[in-house]
Amino acid sequence: MATFLYRLGRFAFRRRWLVTALWMAVLAAALTGAATLSKPTSDAFSIPGTPSQEAIDLLTERFPQASAGGASARMVFAAPAGRKLTEPEFRAVVSSAVAQLRQAPQVTSVSDPFTGGAVNEAGAVGFVQASYGVPAPEVTAASRDALTGVVDRARAGGLTVEVGGDVLQVQSENSLTEVIGVAVAAVVLVITFGSLVAAGLPLLTALLGIVISVCAITAATGFLTLSSTTPTLALMLGLAVAIDYALFIVSRYRNELAAGRDPEEAAGRAVGTAGSAVVFAGLTVVIALAALLVVGVPFLTQMGLAAAGTVTVAVIIALTLLPAMLGFAGRRITGGRQRGSQARPAFGVRWARLIARRPVAALLIGVVGLGVVAIPALDLHLGMPDDGTAAPASTQRKAYDLLAGGFGAGFNAPLTVVVDAGAGSAEAAAARAAGLIRGLDDVAAVTPPVVNAAGDTALLTVIPRSGPGDDATKDLVHAIRRHSGDVPGATVGVTGLTAINIDISAKLGDALLPYLAIVVGLAFALLTLVFRSLLVPLKATVGFLLSVAATFGAVVAVFQWGWAADLIGLEQTGPVISFLPIFLVGIVFGLAMDYQVFLVTRMREDFVQGADARQAVITGFGHGARVVTAAAIIMISVFAGFVLAPDPIVKSIGFALGIAVLFDAIVVRMTIVPAVMTLFGRAAWWLPAWLDRILPDVDVEGEKLRHLLDTPPASEGTTPAGKDTAPASEGTTPAGKDTAPASKDKATVYAGDGTAHASKNAAPAGQATAFTSGTETGESQALADEGGEPGHVAERVPV
Incomplete structure (x- = not known):
């Protein structure tokens, strides 16, 4: 090589x-x-073969419209301190925002927070869910501009408004x-x-x-x-x-x-x-x-x-x-850097x-x-990013915090439970599954089931009490899966962003x-x-x-x-x-x-x-x-x-x-x-x-190359650099090398590597030039300090 x-x-x-x-x-x-x-780009994550992906695949088959893979946006509204969204002034602002959003490009549906139970008990926080007909990477700039325009107008009406979901991805x-x-x-x-x-x-x-x-x-x-x-x-x-x-x-x-x-x-x-x-x-x-x-x-x-x-x-x-x-x-x-030959190591x-x-002390210290x-690695916990890990100044993070404060931490960690009843009644199987899930720890709420047109599959939404990154939420996902066999004649799967991340x-x-x-x-x-x-x-x-x-x-x-x-x-x-x-x-x-x-x-x-x-x-x-x-x-x-x-x-x-x-x-x-x-x-x-014989020689540092290039051919009048013999004739160089003919002013030397060039000083009359390992000063020494070997130069010594 x-x-x-x-x-x-x-x-x-x-x-x-x-x-x-x-x-x-x-x-x-x-x-x-x-x-x-x-x-x-898109920050949606999935892993084939995992339980959550299997549930998504079933969801795609049985609820094609609900699992079309379109982007979503969740617009969160918060009334000023001591006020409520249900007040006529703010209700009109929210309703106007919903109407405008329904007219936005690529939007297929928008929920109404006042009819869908999307306002918290205090009446201070509510949200609107908007679905898009295309995946997040295909949402156009015009659609995003329309969304931000709705947000700006609602803010002008006196409300705090933030947006979560994958429509406005943080780049x-x-x-x-x-x-x-x-x-x-x-x-x-x-x-x-x-x-x-x-x-x-x-x-x-x-x-x-x-x-x-x-x-x-x-x-x-x-x-x-x-x-x-x-x-x-x-x-x-x-x-x-x-x-x-x-x-x-x-x-x-x-x-x-x-x-x-x-x-x-x-x-x-x-x-x-x-x-x-x-x-x-x-x-x-x-x-x-x-x-x-x-x-x-x-x-x-x-x-x-x-x-x-x-x-x-x-x-x-x-x-x-x-x-x-x-x-x-x-x-x-x-x-132009120069250093003398006496420079310290x-x-x-x-x-x-x-x-x-x-060496022992250095080894122990290291x-x-x-x-x-x-030592802290023993406490390593892994997790996936969501709106809760977004930059604190981003609207996604602010929307996340508003929902957690208004509805509880688990509202940001909904679990989608898919009940496959096979030939049986999906509604009855979903009711049994919902009753079982309500009895588990860390469950805040279970929504009524949604049954598909064929009547063989139902969806439940489970709201945990804890957030998406909490161990309690992870334990709840595993608990639902462990009890999936407890619903006769049906299989129960858990998916959703929280389950996927887990x-x-x-x-x-x-x-x-x-x-x-x-x-x-x-x-x-x-x-x-x-x-x-x-x-x-x-x-x-x-x-x-x-x-x-x-x-x-x-x-x-x-x-x-x-x-x-x-x-x-x-x-x-x-x-x-x-x-x-x-x-x-x-x-x-x-x-x-x-x-x-x-x-x-x-x-x-x-x-x-x-x-x-x-x-x-x-x-x-x-x-x-x-x-x-x-x-x-x-x-x-x-x-x-x-x-x-x-x-x-x-x-x-x-x-x-x-x-x-x-x-x-x-x-x-x-x-x-x-x-x-x-x-x-x-x-x-x-x-x-035995191992040395079977291993190929990859010559990573080019040792064979240097040997090939630096070894002068054996010929009369030439000796490798570093030997205590003088060349028999002036001007002899290895075959294929550039020559510097010797004269009364210059002598041919090898730079410690077999490469011939002219020395800076010739031997005085009556002396021959022998090759020693003296170190050249100037540029050679300066660069040698960086890791290279300076060339060997000829010294005049009597022979």
């Missing part, structure tokens, strides 16, 4: 105009598709969060590279990839019903990984330039080495997200595939468009040495710290551990393949589990318990969004493997090349720590920006992903990993001989 990517990188660099033109064509196609094919607005994430990423990149050009390339390619991906998802809404969270998740994940992947490749490109290679060769090697790791890291994220298929939840599968597609685009752009952009930038990407080296001196943070939460909760097992098994297998070790994958897997557990704990503490909720603008606590833990497992797995590859692969490389195990940990960690830290800060910043979003779902996703990267990259990879690797010593790289 590394050889193929090396050739791809050189091709993209050389044919940069063609590659750029192709990506511009893709961008134009994506923009056109989004503009012409897009339709509104996420993330423009500010995106700007914050990109701004912080730009600052981190400038600090990391010391060059505006180098910092700008990852941002440019990442933004292009995001635009293409989000436009493609938007165009897909013309063919698929997607949730409003789908593009938001793809946006935050795609932006973070795209910047990181470009960061790794640009950093390696600068290192290759510092080693004395020409720009095209440097681009090829950067894509062949760092690009290989990018492919592996991206592949792990894609596999983890695509594996959501096994959960069997359609909306979750769509979200996973959309995010996986965004990551795929980020990888392809990093391997093709980025080297093309490097071709336009040339050597300007190196900036980089922070990564100093940190690794500190950990290596006290593990115990994450363990303490994970079933979805249970389904996702049950799927969490099997999905986690799949991801952990995949992680162990992939890392065994990459690192050819058993202990390294075991360590990485345990570290991943620690990160996930600590993240769950932090999410529960903030979003369920309310700790530090004010700091992130969280005004409503409650159950954790049901799909968040599964998504978190998949995404954190991919990001954890990302950092694992870039850090530990370099340790393995140094160990294979002869360094002792402890020194390999220090030098390998030192090479990757700077870039991985910058990548982690960028990801944390991007995700943290979404914490400012008003939508609680987006806020929880942004917080969870940001804190997960913080735990995994900073605590696990930067502290626990070097500590454990130091304690393992040589045993870290042990692999049974």
Whole structure:
């Protein structure tokens, strides 16, 4: 793979105009598709095979008009304090609103609160139910405008009026969060590279990839019903990984330039080495997200595939468009930073040495710290969003609160009971079912049955005393289902939004551990393949589990318990969004493997090349720590920006992903990993001989590629760099390399990698040039601090 990517990188660099033109064509196609094919998103959730879905299917068959799938709006009226809706003044306002709403486009029916018992006992709160002939995504702007116009006129009549239901869906607005994430990423990149050009390339390619991906998802809404969270998740994940992947490749490109290679060769090697790791890291994220298929939840599968597609685009752009952009930038990407040869060791080296001196203490601090943070995860409760979890300032949330205050908390959690009497009397069976249900705990009311035209099926509406997210409501749903066999000759099913959300939460909760097992098994297998070790994958897997557990704990503490909720603008606590833990497992797995590859692969490389195990940990960690830290800060910043979003779902996703990267990259990879690797010593790289023989060599970091390109052919007059012998003849270079002919002013040397170029000083008369491992100052040293190896230079020594 590394050889193929090396050739791809050189091709993209050389044919940069063609590659750029192709990506511009893709961008134009994506923009056109989004503009012409897009339709509104929908936040309706369902899971085939659940009891509530089975009841919906029966409802659709027996009550086709009542279950046509049309949108609905519930307009809630509240009289001023001490007044009643039944007063002539306010009664006229409500009746006028009902009449206007009946004339609105796409509206098929509107209830009358004064004849349908939709005013509470105090007479202060009432509601109107409006049904639409089309699903929520197909409700036109004219219909919504008509609805808001009715609301405005009723408010002008002196009433408090709010609207709930799925007609006015809350759409996420993330423009500010995106700007914050990109701004912080730009600052981190400038600090990391010391060059505006180098910092700008990852941002440019990442933004292009995001635009293409989000436009493609938007165009897909013309063919698929997607949730409003789908593009938001793809946006935050795609932006973070795209910047990181470009960061790794640009950093390696600068290192290759510092080693004395020409720009095209440097681009090829950067894509062949760092690009290989990018492919592996991206592949792990894609596999983890695509594996959501096994959960069997359609909306979750769509979200996973959309995010996986965004990551795929980020990888392809990093391997093709980025080297093309490097071709336009040339050597300007190196900036002007210079450091002397006596500069103190980089922070990564100093940190690794500190950990290596006290590995047990570092390990205990990291593990115990994450363990303490994970404790709240024991109280994890899952739930699905409804109007009660909407932004507090939204009209949906205000309508929800008015109904709860006027009719009780359970009024927002109605349960639809479907009684299938078969060949018997549905009315008699429904009466028996209603009597049984009234005797259960937490039941506030049961409506009279509604029988279908065939007389074989009846509907009951059960109003609980507790709200939709309460455990008592969940217990009531399960109790009704347990007693469904107690009605002779009939079957009883429970559905409705509350029951559906309960079933979805249970389904996702049950799927969490099997999905986690799949991801952990995949992680162990992939890392065994990459690192050819058993202990390294075991360590990485345990570290991943620690990160996930600590993240769950932090999410529960903030979003369920309310700790530090004010700091992130969280005004409503409650159950954790049901799909968040599964998504978190998949995404954190991919990001954890990302950092694992870039850090530990370099340790393995140094160990294979002869360094002792402890020194390999220090030098390998030192090479990757700077870039991985910058990548982690960028990801944390991007995700943290979404914490400012008003939508609680987006806020929880942004917080969870940001804190997960913080735990995994900073605590696990930067502290626990070097500590454990130091304690393992040589045993870290042990692999049974039989397993070593059957495992394919994937060469993720391009070790074979470097060996192929850097090893000069055995010929008279040439010796590899680093040997204590001088070349027998001037101007000899490996076959296929650019030559720098020796003269009385210059001598040909190898830059520590087999690449020939002219040395800065020639040997004085009477001396020959021998190859040693002195470190070049200036640009080479500056870029070496970022994780690359400076080139070896020739020193004049008598021979």
